[in-house]
Amino acid sequence: MADAELCHPVSDFSAEPPPSRGGLTAHKRRCCSGFLHHIPKRLSKGGQIAARRGFMPLSRLPQPVDPAFPKYGYAILRDLSVNCRLSRTDRRALADHIQRADRIGTGVHIMLARLLSQKLLYTPVLEDDRIGPPFVTGGARLTYAIDDLEPRSGHLRHETTPDFGQDSIPVATLLGATLIGMQAGSRAPLLQADGSFRRLWLIGLGDG
Structure with missing residues (x-):
């Protein structure tokens, strides 16, 4: 998949009020839903967290290792x-x-x-x-x-x-x-x- 498809923009939430104790606001959940859908499931836990927080584009995240091809x-x-x-x-x-x-x-x-x-x-x-x-x-x-x-x-x-x-x-x-x-x-x-x-x-x- 091309980088342009992997690197989804993450909305700037700085203008929003802090999330409630129950988790993300409804607006954040809507903005992130498409982004989270493209996160490779086999990334490490830390890699998935970084992707969810928008720290880096997915094209720069560790890619899963294919055990079928050494x-x-x-x-x-x-x-x-x-x-x-x-x-x-x-x-x-x-x-x-x-x-x-x-x-x-x-x-x-x-x-x-x-x-x-x-x-x-x-x-x-x-x-x-x-x-x-x-x-x-x-x-x-x-x-x-x-x-x-x-x-x-x-x-x-x-x-x-x-x-x-x-x-x-x-x-x-x-x-x-x-x-x-x-x-x-x-x-x-x-x-x-x-x-x-x-x-x-x-x-x-x-x-x-």
Whole structure:
């Protein structure tokens, strides 16, 4: 959620009489009701109290820790991203995929947004006419294998519509988001929806 949505203004109550012994005045309760609704429930007790009193915007409060995705997971995704290359066209498309995943904000889309965000941050970008094999770009046909399973082939596509055939690999999936920008012959960790990793091998590009 964007900072603008998290940072709700807190009314200035200095002109009001002090609250009764029973608690907040009715006016304060009305002004705070929308603000309190957005306080993350998993914040520490002190953090919730600070938010209620309007001491800081929510974007600066301690965020809850996601037990499904350990800290070292970000380092793994960063290393993957540094070794990839993106065209400018693909990078713009990744930004659109991230926005879509953020809007959904549940399940596998949480992990997808994390993976794509790391690629936007750390993957070097090349002009469209200076990138190509051995790096994977949108529309490329490629062959890959997961763990020790049989190799499979498919077309990597940015489109999310399901009418491109069974061999289509949408970039807006964990597999497609990992493959985009990889170099033929390289291996990489393949992020899963539960935060774990499998092994991905990009065998080659083309029909080979």
